Every structure is written in C-alpha cells, then in structure tokens.
Amino acid sequence: MIWNTDFAISILPKLLKGLLITLQATAGGTLLALVLGLVLALSARSGSVLLARSAYGVTELLRRTPLLVHLYLLFFALPEIGIVLPRLTAGILALGLHTGSYMAAVYQSGIDAVPKGQWEAAQALGYSRFDKWTRIILPQAIPMMIPSLGNYVLLMFKESAILSVIAVPEAMQTAMSIGNQTYRYFEAVTVVGLLYLAISLPVAAALRALETRLAVTRQ
Amino acid sequence: MTLESIQSGSVWIDGKPLWHEVRGDQLHPASEKYLHERRRRLGMVFQSFNLFPHLTVLENITQPQRLNFKRPRRDAEDRAMELLEMVGLAHKARAWPEELSGGQKQRVAIARTLGMDPEILLFDEITSALDPELVDEVLNVLRRLSERPDLTMLLVTHEMSFAREFSDRVIFMESGKIIEDAPPERLFVNPAQERTRQFLRKILPHTR
C-alpha cells in the first residue's frame, strides 16, 4: 500500500529528534545572521568608502549565489586549504552567511525608516555616536524590522533541510535515512513535510499579525 | 457610474431612470448590460486627475475611444488632437502624464472625457488639488464648455466666483441634504435660507 499510517506514526519520534537538530541549526544560524546583517548594514552606511564598498560587495556576493554552493564550499572546499569544519558548524555558517546578507537589507531599510528629525535631535542634544545609535536610532528601528527579520528566520528554518546533503542529522536527513533503510520514502518525506508546515504556518501567521499591529501603532 | 451605489430613490436622466429599468409601470434594478449602456452618456473628471500613467497623453484620450466605442485608430487620434487643441495642449500629445503640471493634467483629463462624447459631465472638485496659479487655465476650459448647448455640466466646487458667473443653477448642500436650489443671481445675492447666508458671509466677505 502507498500509505501506512502506523508506520508514519512510528517514525515520528525519530523525526522529532531530527527536528531538534534542525532547530539547533536554525538557532545558531539566526544568531550569526542577525550579527552579520547588522555589521554589513552599518558598514554599508559608514563614511569610509572602502568599508562601504566592501560591505556592498560581500552582501552581493552572498545574495547572488546559491546556498548549496556556499555549503559545498564550506564543507568540501575549505579542507583543501587546511580548514576542516564539523558538519553542523559548516551548516550553521552557511545558513548564517546566506540569510545574514538578506537581513542586511532589512536593517538598512529599518534604519532608513527612522525619521530624519530623530538624527537631528540626537545631534543637537549632544549625544555621542555610540549613544545616538544605541539609545535613539536602534530602539526605534528594531521593532519595525521584527516581522521581516522573523520571516527570514522562518526561511532559514525551512532551508535548513539542505544541511542533509552534508549528512547533518536534521529532520530531512533523518527522513531520508529512514527511507533508505525501509524503502518507505513516501511516509517519511510526507511526515517531515507536515512537521515543517506545522511549525512554519503558525509562525508565519503570527508574524503577519505582528506586522499588522505594528502598522497600526505606527499611525 | 457604479462608483457608488444608491441606497434608496432613483436617478433620472432625460425621462429615463439610470439605475432602474421600467417594466410596465414598475421600476426594477437594472442589469449590468443596461447600466453599461446608460452610463455612456455620462462623463466624469476627478479631483486627482487619474490619468493613466503608462500611456502617453494622446493614448490616454484615444484608448478609451478605441476600446470602448470601437472607433478606428485614425478617427480616435483626429478627435484626440482636436480636443487637445481645444484645451491648449496639442504640443503635449506625445508627453507622459508625469511630465505635466497639475493644471495640464486636469486639462488632459477633461479632453479625455470629452473624447467619449458625453452629454452630461460630472466634475468632482477638479480644481481643489491644484496650485492656485494653475486653477485659471482649467476654469478657462470650463468656461468654453459652458457655452456649448449640448452639454450638461454638474460641478462640485469651491470656486464661488466661477459658480456665480457661469452656472444656470446652484445647489447648496450640507450633510447630504439640499439646503437651497436657486439660480446664481438669487442664491448669491439674496439667499432664502439662513444657512446659505451664514456660509456666504464666511466665504464672500462682500456679500450681505
């Protein structure tokens, strides 16, 4: 038969274990992406032409090339020059770099959205550069960015399935290995797909609701 | 028009209802097809011009004629150039709407509506969004239109002097109700209603 419900239920514990690794990878990648995105965004706005151009260059190099190639480069190519990364680390790096480049654009537009008057007021009131950013600009910019940043985190969560190609034991890899052992790929891939949906749909809905609320309070 | 819909009552044009069909001596809500036919005689110019930005000035005037009246391209273009001459913008035929000033856009909008040969023209505060300096050029076009015997013009406006000089009939409304309906020589000089007097006192400092 095509679909065996008992089998599908029996593999759930294994898949959930894999999902745990998925969440780990997503968490690590998110941290990296948030930091990298901010660094790239701030560098792109810097007065130093060299820094700004470099930031732009790095961002575009990351954004215009596929995640799979990043992953292969980090895991298969780096050993050639002596850097050997553990699987999960390579995976987190790839996810973080890739998504970080998208987040840079979110940071940029969030910072641009802070009214010009805030900058002028901070200047006029004698705030130091550091304080201006940490007390005036970022506190206003960040809440607006949360829905977009959240969406990219969600995207990363889904894209983490790609880590299975370097044998990271996350959800998809677990499903494939179950399939390889039992030849029942259909249940494995369907259940893992449902697990992804079970998490991504509510989170997406919550982000949409958050976005609506923020748009209202902005009025 | 079906830009709005009516909640009650009926609208009559030339002895025939707009929103209803007459069957026997009963009024029935009109079908889409009937409405579409009836609407052909109406034209409307908007406060925000609503020119089609993806078409040139000439195309803005010719496309509705060609698509909706099935006029051949040549005829539509001739008519369009005629109308552009009338509003003083023939030299802008190949321009894009975004290149025009507000007054020019409104004049093109008027030409566009006239291209559909309407018998009744509705003008919804067409000068309210314009720079004061650009209002005159639009009013000049309206002035010329008001001399045509075949055109009925319905203007919603704040331009008191224009209303006074060129209208046959003025209706003063508030909160959806008609306060007064009279020829301009009466309404502006010796209004019957107190509310009208109040309004005019504030708007026209020289009126009693």
Add this chain to the structure above:
Amino acid sequence: MEKFLSYVPLLIEGLKVTLAIFTCALVVATLFAIVAGTVRFSGPKWLSRPVAALVEFFRGTSCFVQLFWCFYALPLFGLTLTPFMTSVIVLGLNVGSFGSEVVRGALEAVPKGQIEAARALNYSPLKSFLHILMPQAMRIAIRPAANLMVDLLKLTPLTSLVTVNELTRNAMVMRNQTGSTLGTLLCIFAVYFLLSSLIYFVMNRLEVHFIHRKAVRAASTRVAA
C-alpha cells in the same frame, strides 16, 4: 591544469541544463504567479481559497522538501515524470507562489482612482483589468520579480539532488575527477554570480524602458531584498 580544462565542456553541459531548467521553470512560475495572484486579488471565494492553500503549502516548506516529495510521491500516484520535468514543475510552482503574492500586492498597489477613471470612461470590468490595472501592476512588480528570478536561479542546484545533471552536479563530478574542489566550486560560484547579475541588469533595463523615469536609473544599482 590540463585535467581541469578538459572538464570544462562538462561544466558547459551542466550550464546548459541549468539554463534550460531556469527558463522552463520561469515560464511556469510567471503563469502561475499571474493567475494565482489575480485570483487571490479579485476571484470568487470558491476559487481563491484553494489557490491560497496551494500557495501557503509551497511557501510553508522548503523547495528541497518539495522536490524530494514530488520525486518520491508522484510515481506512487501513477505520475512518472523525468527528473527534469519534476524539477521544472516544483521550482516553477514554488517561485510562482511567492510570485503570486507579488502580483497580488502589485494589483492592490495600483491607485483606486485608476479603476474609477476607467469605469467613468466606459471600460468594462474585463477591459479595466487588462488595459489599466494589469499594465500598471506589472510595472510595480518588476523589482520584486527580479529578486524572485534570482531566487529561482539559486534554486536550480537543488535539482542536482534529484539526479538532474545541471551545473552544480557536474561541478561535483569534476571535483571528484580532478581532485580540485576549491577551484571548481569557485568557478561555478562565479558563474552563478554573473548569471544573477545579468538578470538584475536586464530587469533594470526593462524597468527603465517601461517606467521611463530618469530617477529609476540612479536607484537601480541597489535592488532591495
């Protein structure tokens, strides 16, 4: 070095396949985006609800999972397609789903006054949609569409995992044969970068042509995410 060069034809073969998948999937994606986006914008509930569900499905899971699911599941239902066809359909529907949101947003972004003017000028609902609403929506959609096209290109390597012999897969074969991983991968990294940049370049020219505004040229170097 010689060994490296002797495998270049293999990469070119792979590139051809990548471009073939990209082009076919782009057609599928564009059609689906326009149809689904229009239905969700102004279609009847009985049609827009199932379409919305389909779109949410494709947006809710990764393309990787969708590819594998279709690859393994479809044959069980009697649908045997080549890996190429499966890839084209999955990639097309995946990107098309994101595209349908772009189309819907673009349709909603056209000022309501345009529709009012069209109705006042006696355009039928269909004619308003085709001649006034759609042309303006498509212009609004050019930038997001460019980003989605690059996303589509970046999805093509995933098809190597369902046995399609495109560029990345051939590069990995080449890497096995020549032992040069870094060189090969950097090579295809550059190819993808150039292809993406080409897409942005073409779409920017398109935008300038259709929007005929000089200001667009200045802003066009930075295409937002």
